[in-house]
Amino acid sequence: MTHILQVGSGKAYSAVQAAVNAAVSGDEIQIDAGEWLDELGTCYINKPNLAFRGIGGRAHIRWTRNQVNPTGWGSDRAHKGLWLQEENNTTLDNIEFSMDQNDIYATNIYGFVFNGGLAGKVGGVTARDCYFHGTNGGIKNGYTSAGVSIYLPSDVILENCEFSCPGHIGDSGQDHNIYVGWCRMLKTSGCYYHGVTYAGHLLKSRAEFNYILHNRFDDEDLAASACVSLENGGYCYVIGNTIYKGTAYDSHNIISFAQDFSGHGWNTGRELYAINNTVIAKRNAAKSPATFIVAHVDSSVVMAENNLYITPDGLWEDVGKHAVALTTNLKQAADPGFVNINTKDYHLTSGATGAVDQGALPAMNHGFICVPTHEYGIPPTVRMVKGAGIDIGAYEL
Numbered sequence: 001m002t003h004i005l006q007v008g009s010g011k012a013y014s015a016v017q018a019a020v021n022a023a024v025s026g027d028e029i030q031i032d033a034g035e036w037l038d039e040l041g042t043c044y045i046n047k048p049n050l051a052f053r054g055i056g057g058r059a060h061i062r063w064t065r066n067q068v069n070p071t072g073w074g075s076d077r078a079h080k081g082l083w084l085q086e087e088n089n090t091t092l093d094n095i096e097f098s099m100d101q102n103d104i105y106a107t108n109i110y111g112f113v114f115n116g117g118l119a120g121k122v123g124g125v126t127a128r129d130c131y132f133h134g135t136n137g138g139i140k141n142g143y144t145s146a147g148v149s150i151y152l153p154s155d156v157i158l159e160n161c162e163f164s165c166p167g168h169i170g171d172s173g174q175d176h177n178i179y180v181g182w183c184r185m186l187k188t189s190g191c192y193y194h195g196v197t198y199a200g201h202l203l204k205s206r207a208e209f210n211y212i213l214h215n216r217f218d219d220e221d222l223a224a225s226a227c228v229s230l231e232n233g234g235y236c237y238v239i240g241n242t243i244y245k246g247t248a249y250d251s252h253n254i255i256s257f258a259q260d261f262s263g264h265g266w267n268t269g270r271e272l273y274a275i276n277n278t279v280i281a282k283r284n285a286a287k288s289p290a291t292f293i294v295a296h297v298d299s300s301v302v303m304a305e306n307n308l309y310i311t312p313d314g315l316w317e318d319v320g321k322h323a324v325a326l327t328t329n330l331k332q333a334a335d336p337g338f339v340n341i342n343t344k345d346y347h348l349t350s351g352a353t354g355a356v357d358q359g360a361l362p363a364m365n366h367g368f369i370c371v372p373t374h375e376y377g378i379p380p381t382v383r384m385v386k387g388a389g390i391d392i393g394a395y396e397l
Helices: 014-020
Strands: 004-007 028-037 043-045 051-063 081-085 088-092 093-101 111-114 125-128 131-133 136-140 152-159 162-164 179-180 182-188 192-194 211-212 216-218 226-231 234-239 240-244 253-257 270-275 277-279 289-293 303-306 309-310 313-318 323-329 330-332 339-341 345-348
Touching: 004 182, 014 028, 014 043, 051 081, 051 192, 088 131, 093 111, 111 125, 111 323, 131 136, 136 152, 152 179, 179 182, 179 339, 270 289, 289 303
Parallel strands: 004 028, 028 051, 043 081, 051 088, 051 093, 081 111, 088 125, 093 131, 111 136, 125 152, 131 162, 136 179, 152 182, 162 192, 182 211, 192 216, 211 234, 216 240, 226 253, 234 270, 240 277, 253 289, 270 303, 277 309, 289 313, 303 323, 309 330
Antiparallel strands: 339 345
16 A cells, blocks of 8 residues: 655655655655755665655755765765665656755766665666756666676666756766666656766666657757767667757767677667657767767667758768668758757758658567657657658657
């Protein structure tokens, strides 16, 4: 039986940790909207199957102090989070996580972290309508022992969330909006990834199955690395996303596939399906031209279909790496007929004749229907094929 524990002024609990201490598996903790500063908001989750919900608006977990050390972080960098999970299956709904960027020693700190290594604890988190910003990273899930990743049969599910986590100047390339370790599945839909400053990825995953569906990725002309980094290969579906790669990128990769598996396990599948994405790629004159897909090892399938790629000189694939199968894509330098390319409104107009009705209906792969079902928006909207055929890109006219 689910019990509801309430946190707020005049409620049974005045701090989030107090409610967690009183909860049992399956309970829901409701947190009043507003700011929950420092120890009033941080918590250590050592109960399975807990749900946290902001009531009356977002509950804002905000850390303001220098020399941060809530929830027993200790000195292990992998265990740093405003909320630290050491159990299974946590649900977050309408929660905001932030940290004031005023502590030069506060490195590698995420909003929500699963700390693996305890017997029978595999993590797993579902986040809906949450906002992560100001921390070095948003969500981190995984377990590494002696430098080797340990596979966790758990899932990370993200719906309609926003991640804008700059990283830390002392952690260049190590902080990411989300970092999903070697686990069963990542599914992200309707999310907005942006704001990474210090050479981290907008999204990094080592999961076995990756479903990257109708999200928005925008590096905002900052020094981010890849927009989507799928480090261990696996079965990966990147479908219906809008992606902007600006003029200051640290790495030319837009989608990086199977780059790093040494010491981090290797997924059985080596298949990437990039379908119906809209990609705008500018040029950093100090770097190689932006490249839509970089497949770092020989893979059974790497396919790009129905993608709309607007770039002055970017490449579909990295010459010398594994080849990408290209089907009914459109690449050009000029605006193809967007509503407003300058404001990043990539919906099509009737003038987008090169994209409207010009796609091919994607096939099913491993039982997964690869036809895009939604379009990114706040909230996402249902996508239905209209006219003589599916349109190329992330939006249907």
